[in-house]
Amino acid sequence: MASHIYTTALSCLLLLLLSSFSQCQAQQQQLSPTFYDNTCPNALNIIRDAVRQAVSRERRMAASLIRLHFHDCFVQGCDASILLDESPTIKSEKTALPNHASARGYDVIEAAKRELEKACPGIVSCADVLSVAARDATVAAGGPSWTVKLGRRDSTTASRNIDLPSPFANLDTLISSFATKGLNTRDMVALSGAHTLGQAQCFLFRDRIYGNRTDIDAGFASTRRRKCPKDTGNGNLAPLDLVTPNSFDNNYYKNLLQKKGLLQSDQVLFSGGATDSIVSEYARSSRAFQEDFASAMIKMSEIQPLTGQNGIIRKVCGALN
Known part of the structure; x- marks a missing residue:
């Protein structure tokens, strides 16, 4: 009887120790702003x-860095896989259709990483650099700040299976696409507000401005046709927000109320559907938009991060060590 009690007590102690160890491991692997x-x-x-x-050299770069972070997190998580160059073992995401000749800002991330390697070699991950850079780019354009939790590690793989929302998507598809990443409808509408900055290529909105649609302002369509010919100029760029293209503000939502969304995936947010009320709220209140954008960016930056012993710390963001 005494032996049974002793064995039971020892088992309980072992379970307690294992449980404490597991909890400690979990705590070590959590992201933290003080990492x-x-x-x-x-x-x-x-x-x-x-x-x-x-x-400061190029205002458009703010939009590019935010977009780079978004395109990274939506493909196998926030692991800096988008930064990897093509190699015998890597099929680079840089040349996948949604990124080819459009994703940019790689050099900014590499510049930051070079300085970090001088200050503290092998410590700061490229994934963390990308997350922080997206925040700092938003602030540089006049947008909100937020606390970035740190401790991500870098992937050793990339994926050509680019699961990103299409600029031609309807509302239900957009909501579903974001939901699969743990982002709700409000997050989706707030994150879409990043299109208050940046530019789009002509081929992404040509059908919309030449289609005689009822969901686009005729004068707006006419203006946009000037730099997007019907049959040429696929790569011609146009600002997503024609009014304040370099300022992080809520004008994007005001544009949607006036049927002046450049991309189909923009205008469907205000088209008689479930997101109309959110768009109207953000158009009225810049503060509500900026608070929700910051919150949504935090959530997005924590999609499937590699932590603990998973992944590596790359010395150069474009290549494996």
């Missing part, structure tokens, strides 16, 4: 300086 406080205390300043310099 680099001891190992690379100047990391955030280094990234911010690189982003500020890039955006």
Whole structure:
């Protein structure tokens, strides 16, 4: 009897120790805003300086860095897989259709990483650089700030299976696409507001401006045709927000109310569907939009991160060590 009690007590102790160890492991693998406080205390300043310099040279770069982060997180999680160059073992995401000749900002991330490697070699992941850079790019364009949790690690693989929302998607498809990533409808509408910045290529909106549709303002369509000919100029660029293309504001939503969304995936957010009320709210209140955008960006930046012993810390973001 005494032996049974002893064995039971020992088993319980072992379970308790194992449980504590598992909890400790889980805590170590959680993302934290203080992750680099001891190992690379100047990391955030280094990234911010690189982003500020890039955006000051070219205002459009703010949009590009936000988009780069989005395109990374929606493909096998926020693991910097989008930064990997083609190699004998890597099929690069850079040349996949949604990224080819459009995704940009790689050089800004590499510039920040080079400085980080000088300050604290092998410590800060490219995935974390990308997450912080998206935040700092938003701020540089006049948008909100938020606290980025850190501790992501970098993937050793990339995926050509690019599961990104299409600029031609309808509302139900958009809602479903974001839901599969753990983002709700409000998150989707808020994140779409990143289109208050940046530009789109002509072939992505040509059908919309030449289609004599009822969901587009005729004068707006006419204006956009000037730089997007009917049969040529696929790569010609046009600002997503014609009024304030370089300022992070809520004008994107005001445009939608007036049927002046450039992409189909923009205008469907205000087309008599489930998201009309959210668009109207953001058009009225810049504060509501910016708060929700910051919240949604935090959620997006935590899609399937590699932590703990998973992944690596790349020395150069475009290649494996």
